Amino acid sequence: MEKGIKKVVMIGAGNVGTRLALALKINGLEVLQVFSRSRESADSLAHRLDCEPATDLKKLSAEADLYIVAISDDAIPELAERFPYPGKFLVHTSGSMPMEVLKKAGNRIGVFYPLQTFSKEVEVDFSQVPLCLEAAHEQDMALLEQLAARLSTRVHRTSSEERVLLHVAAVFACNFTNHMYAIAEDILSRNGLEFEMLRPLILETARKAMHESPAKVQTGPAVRKNEKVMKKHLVILSAFEGYRKIYNFISESIIEKSKTD
Amino acid sequence: MEKGIKKVVMIGAGNVGTRLALALKINGLEVLQVFSRSRESADSLAHRLDCEPATDLKKLSAEADLYIVAISDDAIPELAERFPYPGKFLVHTSGSMPMEVLKKAGNRIGVFYPLQTFSKEVEVDFSQVPLCLEAAHEQDMALLEQLAARLSTRVHRTSSEERVLLHVAAVFACNFTNHMYAIAEDILSRNGLEFEMLRPLILETARKAMHESPAKVQTGPAVRKNEKVMKKHLVILSAFEGYRKIYNFISESIIEKSKTD
Numbered sequence: 001m002e003k004g005i006k007k008v009v010m011i012g013a014g015n016v017g018t019r020l021a022l023a024l025k026i027n028g029l030e031v032l033q034v035f036s037r038s039r040e041s042a043d044s045l046a047h048r049l050d051c052e053p054a055t056d057l058k059k060l061s062a063e064a065d066l067y068i069v070a071i072s073d074d075a076i077p078e079l080a081e082r083f084p085y086p087g088k089f090l091v092h093t094s095g096s097m098p099m100e101v102l103k104k105a106g107n108r109i110g111v112f113y114p115l116q117t118f119s120k121e122v123e124v125d126f127s128q129v130p131l132c133l134e135a136a137h138e139q140d141m142a143l144l145e146q147l148a149a150r151l152s153t154r155v156h157r158t159s160s161e162e163r164v165l166l167h168v169a170a171v172f173a174c175n176f177t178n179h180m181y182a183i184a185e186d187i188l189s190r191n192g193l194e195f196e197m198l199r200p201l202i203l204e205t206a207r208k209a210m211h212e213s214p215a216k217v218q219t220g221p222a223v224r225k226n227e228k229v230m231k232k233h234l235v236i237l238s239a240f241e242g243y244r245k246i247y248n249f250i251s252e253s254i255i256e257k258s259k260t261d
Numbered sequence: 262m263e264k265g266i267k268k269v270v271m272i273g274a275g276n277v278g279t280r281l282a283l284a285l286k287i288n289g290l291e292v293l294q295v296f297s298r299s300r301e302s303a304d305s306l307a308h309r310l311d312c313e314p315a316t317d318l319k320k321l322s323a324e325a326d327l328y329i330v331a332i333s334d335d336a337i338p339e340l341a342e343r344f345p346y347p348g349k350f351l352v353h354t355s356g357s358m359p360m361e362v363l364k365k366a367g368n369r370i371g372v373f374y375p376l377q378t379f380s381k382e383v384e385v386d387f388s389q390v391p392l393c394l395e396a397a398h399e400q401d402m403a404l405l406e407q408l409a410a411r412l413s414t415r416v417h418r419t420s421s422e423e424r425v426l427l428h429v430a431a432v433f434a435c436n437f438t439n440h441m442y443a444i445a446e447d448i449l450s451r452n453g454l455e456f457e458m459l460r461p462l463i464l465e466t467a468r469k470a471m472h473e474s475p476a477k478v479q480t481g482p483a484v485r486k487n488e489k490v491m492k493k494h495l496v497i498l499s500a501f502e503g504y505r506k507i508y509n510f511i512s513e514s515i516i517e518k519s520k521t522d
Binding site: 073074096115116117119122124128129130154156162164165166167168169170171172173174175176177178179180181182183184185186187188191193195197198199200201202203204205206207208209210213214215217218219220221222223226228229232233236237242243245246247249250253254256257 | 334335357376377378380383385389390391393415417423425426427428429430431432433434435436437438439440441442443444445446447448449452454456458459460461462463464465466467468469470471474475476478479480481482483484487489490493494497498503504506507508510511514515517518
């Protein structure tokens with residue numbers, strides 16, 4: 001255990017960097033430094049963590065056991081090239097980038113992907129966040145697993161191929177779901193109705209998926225093949241051309257899926 | 262108050278009829294009788310309510326202050342024609358049928374639409390279920406409001422036009438959302454990955470919508486216009502032709518919407 005990860009540098013101070021760094025600190029890790037190209041972001045998160053901010057990679061602390069890269073996907077290759085400590089352990093937190101994107105940084109590379117949606121200012125129960133781990137070397141994987149187990153009860157070894165599948169699935173389950181909420185909100189607000197009226201339904205729909213297989217509890221006019229109701233809805237949606245197409249398209253997909261399930 | 266609704270007959274013993282009848286009983290109303298064309302459904306719900314079952318409309322109790330029709334949309338017109346007590350107060354619970362569908366039943370008609378997804382066996386906190394009310398006469402509306410306030414803190418007067426808009430919005434927020442979950446589940450299970458890994462994300466996405474405007478908290482590759490990630494996802498989805506189209510289509514809708522918001 002004496003070789004465990006104790007000191008961490010967080011590279012990136014966005015939504016993921018912020019929530020992850022706070023979770024590390026709360027769970028007894030020492031966050032030595034926060035690096036961000038943005039002075040304001042670096043200062044703000046460093047202040048919350050009571051640690052040192054940095055905006056210049058040349059001033060990156062050499063003392064950490066782990067360097068966590070939580071920056072936008074497009075910026076990771078350049079960061080890997082410029083990372084100054086080739087013997088140090090470097091991981092990224094991206095769902096869609098392969099581990100190998102870090103290989104110019106050195107030999108000890110890995111991935112620490114939290115499968116959750118984060119906002120800087122929204123608290124999250126990190127113990128329930130699935131952590132998807134990958135490492136180039138088994139010793140480093142053991143270190144990551146040990147660290148991850150301090151933060152969460154949901155720790156998984158996940159290959160780069162599996163991780164990108166999880167990321168695609170997460171786009172459907174989170175981003176596209178949120179867009180469905182946004183369409184509902186738009187339909188209501190354009191007609192002077194409150195989105196608040198749908199909130200209990202939204203929460204219950206998610207709650208149902210906590211214990212059930214979503215395919216098995218699908219409800220609504222499409223799965224019942226209730227064409228009268230669907231036609232009525234399409235008439236209403238004629239005022240919303242884009243939404244009408246989505247309505248048709250997803251309804252067809254529901255009908256199609258119900259045939260094969 | 263002495264003219265309030267005290268005795269109810271439930272016509273229909275499906276998901277809505279079951280949860281609504283149980284909520285009525287728990288809140289001190291007397292459910293005199295459950296009618297269903299299915300002997301099994303009538304018996305089963307009547308047993309849970311400790312009341313009389315009926316499968317023949319000729320045996321419908323004449324003693325109720327309110328008759329609640331919780332049957333499939335398509336069956337409502339025939340029920341209205343055959344309803345034997347033209348002087349009695351009859352409401353339906355459908356999101357998409359106008360109140361007028363009941364007019365052959367008599368003069369005292371209305372709607373009692375609970376905007377929630379129900380399952381016979383899943384308990385629901387009825388105090389948070391939005392109840393959308395409509396009545397042909399103001400005196401009956403007052404009776405419905407009084408009844409609804411006993412069940413829920415969320416009581417709304419909603420016209421037939423507003424109600425169908427709510428129903429369309431609910432299809433997006435609930436049925437289509439659940440289909441997004443089902444697609445995610447399918448992508449994962451076909452690759453030997455557990456849907457369980459997405460459950461915390463699904464719940465958090467819904468939780469966020471409880472306090473925020475979904476349009477304002479949209480995340481993901483589409484709203485960031487991250488074409489590299491979207492291309493990568495489309496390559497993965499080439500194994501799932503229908504999902505690939507949905508991915509493209511919803512991504513375009515997210516990009517389009519982010520321009521106008």
